[in-house]
Amino acid sequence: MNVTIDGESPWYGRMWIGVPLISFSGVAGTIAGISIPPLGEAGVWGCLIASFLLAYIALKKPKKDIVSFAVPIFALIMFLSPDLTHGLPLQIPFAASITILALRLEKRFSIAPATNRTESESDSEEEVVFGNELEDWDEEES
Numbered sequence: 748m749n750v751t752i753d754g755e756s757p758w759y760g761r762m763w764i765g766v767p768l769i770s771f772s773g774v775a776g777t778i779a780g781i782s783i784p785p786l787g788e789a790g791v792w793g794c795l796i797a798s799f800l801l802a803y804i805a806l807k808k809p810k811k812d813i814v815s816f817a818v819p820i821f822a823l824i825m826f827l828s829p830d831l832t833h834g835l836p837l838q839i840p841f842a843a844s845i846t847i848l849a850l851r852l853e854k855r856f857s858i859a860p861a862t863n864r865t866e867s868e869s870d871s872e873e874e875v876v877f878g879n880e881l882e883d884w885d886e887e888e889s
Contacts, residue, residue, distance in 0.1 A: 762804050766849035770797035770842035777838060790838040791826045794845070798822035801845055801852070810856040815848055 773793015781789040798818045805815035825841065826833055 762800075763849040763853045766797045766801050766804075767842070767846040769800065770794050770845055773797075774835070774838050774842050777835060788833060788838075790835070790842075791833050794838055794841050795819075795822050795826055797842070797845055801849055804849070805852055805856070808852065808856045810858065812852055812856045815852050815856075818845060818848060 770793050773788075773790040773796075776789025776793065777791075779789075798821075801815050802819050805812045822841070825831060825837060831837065
């Protein structure tokens with residue numbers, strides 16, 4: 748039985764774990780020599796899929812992270828560019844960096860942005876500041 752809170756899946760909070768699992772599984776597939784002829788090395792596709800998963804997780808967070816949104820763009824440029832080699836020297840650091848980004852996303856961007864003041868508090872503070880400015884202005888004139 749899946750219990751949901753506010754319409755979210757119970758696995759949603761742990762979805763970030765999929766990023767290192769998918770990317771490093773692909774790297775392990777490359778080390779094992781797994782290659783699908785029309786697609787290429789497994790590590791390339793593991794990193795690409797993990798980068799899109801990271802962007803999806805970032806989209807669902809209460810606070811948005813522009814860096815995580817940009818990861819799939821960089822992954823497409825790095826892994827689908829014919830000018831770059833797509834071997835392990837590129838796959839391992841990319842998998843490690845998106846793992847760090849997934850941890851960062853989970854720790855820093857999971858909490859909703861806090862609002863420190865209510866509307867009535869901000870109005871009263873504006874009046875105080877405005878009142879002080881008037882007092883300063885009166886002193887300058889005299």
